[in-house]
Amino acid sequence: MSMIEVRNVTKIFGENPAEALRLLREGAAKDEILAKTGCTVGLRDVSLEIKRGEIFVIMGLSGSGKSTLIRHFNRLIDPTDGQILFEGEDILKYDARRLEKFRREKLGMVFQRFGLMPHRTVLENAAYGLSVRGVPRAEREAKAMEWLKTVGLEGFEKQYPGQLSGGMQQRVGLARALANDPDALLMDEAFSALDPLIRGQMQDQLVELQAQLRKTIVFITHDLDEALRLGDRIAILKDGALVQVGTPNEILLEPADDYVRAFVRDVNRAKVLTVEKLMKPPAHRIAHDDLDRALAEMRKAGETYGFVYRSGAFQGVLTEAALQVAVAEGSSASPSELAQEPPRIEHGSALAEALPMAMGTDLPLAVMQDDQLRGFVHQERIGEVLAMEPAPEPPAEAGPPPAAREAQKQAEDARPAA
Amino acid sequence: MFVDLGKPIADGVNQFVRHLIVNYGDGFEAVSGFILKILLFIETGLRDLHPAVLLAVVFGLAWASSRHLLMAAGLTFLMWLIGCFGLWEQAMQTLAIVLVAVLISALIGLPLGVLSARSTRFRAVLSPILDLMQTIPSFVYLIPAAMLFGLGKVPAVLATVIYAAPPLIRLTELGIRQVNAEVVEASRAFGATRWQMLRGVQLPLALPSIMAGLNQTMMMALAMVVIASMIGARGVGETVLLGLQRNDAGRGLIGGLVIVILAIVLDRITQNFGRRMQIRGGEG
Ligand SMILES: Nc1ncnc2c1ncn2[C@@H]1O[C@H](COP(=O)(O)OP(=O)(O)OP(=O)(O)O)[C@@H](O)[C@H]1O
Numbered sequence: 001m002s003m004i005e006v007r008n009v010t011k012i013f014g015e016n017p018a019e020a021l022r023l024l025r026e027g028a029a030k031d032e033i034l035a036k037t038g039c040t041v042g043l044r045d046v047s048l049e050i051k052r053g054e055i056f057v058i059m060g061l062s063g064s065g066k067s068t069l070i071r072h073f074n075r076l077i078d079p080t081d082g083q084i085l086f087e088g089e090d091i092l093k094y095d096a097r098r099l100e101k102f103r104r105e106k107l108g109m110v111f112q113r114f115g116l117m118p119h120r121t122v123l124e125n126a127a128y129g130l131s132v133r134g135v136p137r138a139e140r141e142a143k144a145m146e147w148l149k150t151v152g153l154e155g156f157e158k159q160y161p162g163q164l165s166g167g168m169q170q171r172v173g174l175a176r177a178l179a180n181d182p183d184a185l186l187m188d189e190a191f192s193a194l195d196p197l198i199r200g201q202m203q204d205q206l207v208e209l210q211a212q213l214r215k216t217i218v219f220i221t222h223d224l225d226e227a228l229r230l231g232d233r234i235a236i237l238k239d240g241a242l243v244q245v246g247t248p249n250e251i252l253l254e255p256a257d258d259y260v261r262a263f264v265r266d267v268n269r270a271k272v273l274t275v276e277k278l279m280k281p282p283a284h285r286i287a288h289d290d291l292d293r294a295l296a297e298m299r300k301a302g303e304t305y306g307f308v309y310r311s312g313a314f315q316g317v318l319t320e321a322a323l324q325v326a327v328a329e330g331s332s333a334s335p336s337e338l339a340q341e342p343p344r345i346e347h348g349s350a351l352a353e354a355l356p357m358a359m360g361t362d363l364p365l366a367v368m369q370d371d372q373l374r375g376f377v378h379q380e381r382i383g384e385v386l387a388m389e390p391a392p393e394p395p396a397e398a399g400p401p402p403a404a405r406e407a408q409k410q411a412e413d414a415r416p417a418a
Numbered sequence: 419m420f421v422d423l424g425k426p427i428a429d430g431v432n433q434f435v436r437h438l439i440v441n442y443g444d445g446f447e448a449v450s451g452f453i454l455k456i457l458l459f460i461e462t463g464l465r466d467l468h469p470a471v472l473l474a475v476v477f478g479l480a481w482a483s484s485r486h487l488l489m490a491a492g493l494t495f496l497m498w499l500i501g502c503f504g505l506w507e508q509a510m511q512t513l514a515i516v517l518v519a520v521l522i523s524a525l526i527g528l529p530l531g532v533l534s535a536r537s538t539r540f541r542a543v544l545s546p547i548l549d550l551m552q553t554i555p556s557f558v559y560l561i562p563a564a565m566l567f568g569l570g571k572v573p574a575v576l577a578t579v580i581y582a583a584p585p586l587i588r589l590t591e592l593g594i595r596q597v598n599a600e601v602v603e604a605s606r607a608f609g610a611t612r613w614q615m616l617r618g619v620q621l622p623l624a625l626p627s628i629m630a631g632l633n634q635t636m637m638m639a640l641a642m643v644v645i646a647s648m649i650g651a652r653g654v655g656e657t658v659l660l661g662l663q664r665n666d667a668g669r670g671l672i673g674g675l676v677i678v679i680l681a682i683v684l685d686r687i688t689q690n691f692g693r694r695m696q697i698r699g700g701e702g
């Protein structure tokens with residue numbers, strides 16, 4: 001079920017939104033509209049759905065409208081046109097009272113520069129959302145204290161935010177947002193102001209928390225690695241328009257255009273892509289005992305191996321080479337006796353794990369999930385994806401892209417062990 | 419070459435003031451009576467207070483605001499000098515007028531400051547009016563004020579308010595506008611009402627600026643003391659005025675000194691309180 005749904009939302013900043021909207025409908029570009037009307041296009045006909053319990057990441061260059069979009073979800077910004085639904089309710093119909101109630105009960109927000117109140121202690125800050133709701137002091141401070149403990153800030157509750165490091169301040173921000181027990185959490189570049197190390201820790205913490213809490217989280221970032229690490233799905237914005245929405249694998253494997261391609265260029269694919277994304281059903285099945293016929297059929301199909309099945313159960317993989325030898329020797333063994341057990345890999349594993357296995361065998365990898373065979377990954381496909389030419393680059397920069405280099409190196413490292 | 423605008427404007431204003439007196443005289447009298455009551459309450463309070471008690475209060479406030487024994491002792495000594503100059507009574511009268519003027523300025527100025535921080539349009543209207551209040555010579559409004567409220571302390575207080583309130587309004591507005599936008603946004607995102615936002619975030623964080631405004635208002639109110647005495651406000655201003663009228667330079671000088679002392683004492687105390695707030699705001 002969708003938690004937040006945005007339908008055809010357009011936001012125009014400036015004095016003359018009507019005229020700008022008209023130009024926009026005619027397909028004018030952002031710059032052109034700015035020149036003609038003095039209005040800035042913040043969002044341009046954006047439609048998307050965010051599902052309950054997912055981490056939805058919004059990416060895009062500076063000025064692409066990420067902050068503008070997330071602020072529509074709690075109506076810190078109202079759209080010029082379009083609809084916004086939260087749990088199926090049209091939140092644009094809310095009056096001021098109802099909107100305040102909605103913000104108090106349904107949403108928490110975490111800010112890039114933390115947005116903490118310098119004149120309140122850490123504890124009072126964490127309890128702020130509850131105090132706005134009118135929860136009595138003792139109760140709200142007990143609850144805030146619990147959350148401060150959860151984010152690892154026990155003992156700092158009497159301090160003022162200015163006395164804490166950036167990472168700690170953002171933990172206070174997180175505790176403040178969670179203390180309200182909101183249905184959805186909005187995080188606008190929540191970790192961007194932090195050092196890389198602290199940032200990694202915060203990401204870990206968020207992933208950990210999310211495993212227990214299963215909130216709906218909307219997370220904005222500039223950083224693709226962060227997006228891929230956290231996101232169940234990723235939306236990419238450009239000049240206020242939505243360019244692509246998809247899972248990390250989809251974004252990496254099927255970038256919608258050059259803009260997205262440029263985004264994913266430097267990603268370490270081996271670490272990010274998972275095996276099931278490359279998984280195929282068995283291509284060529286062998287379900288009878290006639291070796292000559294099996295060899296002929298395999299050659300005809302242009303395959304170098306076949307999947308042996310006996311009464312619907314998978315027996316193993318039979319290579320053309322093995323089959324050829326057996327036929328030459330006039331062997332009387334059945335295909336299931338000749339078949340080899342392929343290496344197994346767990347559903348959800350990264351290609352980095354699959355790579356050494358693939359290097360050590362001629363067979364496809366069997367993808368397993370809960371001890372069930374889900375499909376096969378062919379070695380050539382792994383090589384193809386890792387070497388996939390990313391964005392079209394000028395010839396000067398030709399050479400293997402970093403991801404492919406990385407894959408090569410890993411393959412070399414892995415070889416002796418395999 | 420020139421069209422005569424002066425006479426019609428002057429006549430118009432006179433007529434308007436006369437109209438106000440005739441039709442709304444009672445209303446003005448009621449307001450005037452109310453202010454007078456407060457003023458007298460404070461004034462008799464200050465005058466009935468034993469000077470030693472007041473000196474102790476000054477010492478206490480100065481110490482609480484600065485945590486500096488020397489500063490507290492110095493300010494108390496200055497206040498004691500006022501008594502030695504034989505102007506204690508008058509100083510208390512002046513102090514009462516200043517305090518009431520500051521009180522009224524705060525009552526009017528804070529809401530106006532908040533409103534103009536909130537609405538750019540309101541600010542656009544208010545700003546030239548504030549300019550006018552500060553630049554127009556006080557005698558211009560002293561006359562109609564005296565006509566509407568009669569001679570005495572009340573018009574003096576009101577004239578003082580007109581002159582002294584603008585910095586408080588401006589600095590309140592500035593303080594609120596300068597509050598970190600993300601903090602205000604956070605408060606909004608958590609569903610705070612406007613009032614919760616104002617009370618819990620904007621005013622506390624604007625407090626150092628508001629205190630600076632209050633300090634300036636107080637100083638400007640003191641600067642009006644002599645002019646206010648021209649329409650019958652008693653106090654140190656009157657002493658200075660009498661000194662001038664009777665060609666008694668010595669007396670005038672003593673009166674002037676007392677005003678300066680009051681200014682120093684009030685300024686130090688309010689400024690130090692403001693600084694303490696700034697420190698607290700900064701540390702957090
Ligand atoms: N209040 C505003 N008034 C006018 N224009 C605005 C306003 N807020 C945003 N914009 C414009 O809307 C566009 C989108 O801005 P937004 O802040 O959403 O970008 P962003 O993707 O969050 O960028 P960043 O990564 O720098 O935070 C920009 O062109 C910006 O100048």
Ligand SMILES: [Mg+2]
Nearest residue numbers: 066067068188
């Ligand atoms: Mg932004």
